[in-house]
Amino acid sequence: MLESASGARILMDPLPLNLGYTPPADLRADAVTISHDHPDHTNVALLQGKPRVLRGLTADKKGWIRIDERVKDITVRSVGVYHDRKRGAEQGLNTVFIFETGGVRIAHLGDLGHPLTDQQISDIGSVDVVLVPVGGGQTVDAQEAIHVVDQIRPRLIVIPMHFKTEASTSKDLAPVEAFIAGRPNVRREKTNRIAVTGLRYKPSAEVVVLGYK
Numbered sequence: 001m002l003e004s005a006s007g008a009r010i011l012m013d014p015l016p017l018n019l020g021y022t023p024p025a026d027l028r029a030d031a032v033t034i035s036h037d038h039p040d041h042t043n044v045a046l047l048q049g050k051p052r053v054l055r056g057l058t059a060d061k062k063g064w065i066r067i068d069e070r071v072k073d074i075t076v077r078s079v080g081v082y083h084d085r086k087r088g089a090e091q092g093l094n095t096v097f098i099f100e101t102g103g104v105r106i107a108h109l110g111d112l113g114h115p116l117t118d119q120q121i122s123d124i125g126s127v128d129v130v131l132v133p134v135g136g137g138q139t140v141d142a143q144e145a146i147h148v149v150d151q152i153r154p155r156l157i158v159i160p161m162h163f164k165t166e167a168s169t170s171k172d173l174a175p176v177e178a179f180i181a182g183r184p185n186v187r188r189e190k191t192n193r194i195a196v197t198g199l200r201y202k203p204s205a206e207v208v209v210l211g212y213k
Contacts, residue, residue: 004101008072013041020167031071035095035110056095074101079123084113130154133162134179137172142179158207
């Protein structure tokens with residue numbers, strides 16, 4: 001969930017209830033983004049009310065929808081990528097969503113399955129925060145994720161996602177340790193929230209491992 005300073009909220013890739021995690025009750029948002037149409041990323045019913053649903057893929061899942069919209073004080077745009085290393089032949093298409101609010105740009109990579117092309121890097125552009133899958137299976141693994149982060153070069157924070165935890169029921173994921181091993185500037189948070197501003201400077205982006213409770 002991304003929440004702006006004014007209280008606008010966008011939920012990304014809502015998960016179902018069978019993956020081991022308990023979502024908050026009475027969850028509300030102004031919009032929800034869906035990077036691709038696999039069932040572990042599309043549980044829009046998790047949200048109360050009628051949020052705007054921004055889907056990255058066409059109804060037939062064979063193409064991308066170009067998103068360039070505004071949700072209150074958050075701008076949202078999309079870049080088409082793939083869920084696998086064979087241009088979608090195995091797992092289909094995927095979407096990177098880029099959000100901007102309060103001068104901070106955040107890229108959510110969804111289930112990215114491959115290193116980025118020069119054109120995709122250019123389309124994503126400069127970002128401050130990147131959320132990147134690191135657990136392998138049907139997405140990039142730890143070493144590939146490190147390469148992707150080096151390609152994007154976020155200015156402030158790297159948030160790993162899509163990895164094995166004690167709660168996760170997914171059997172094909174690796175834990176986060178392979179991604180953070182030997183990396184400088186790593187912080188583990190007990191909380192599942194983090195505040196981000198664009199005012200601080202660090203010589204390299206900080207890796208922040210969020211808690212899931």
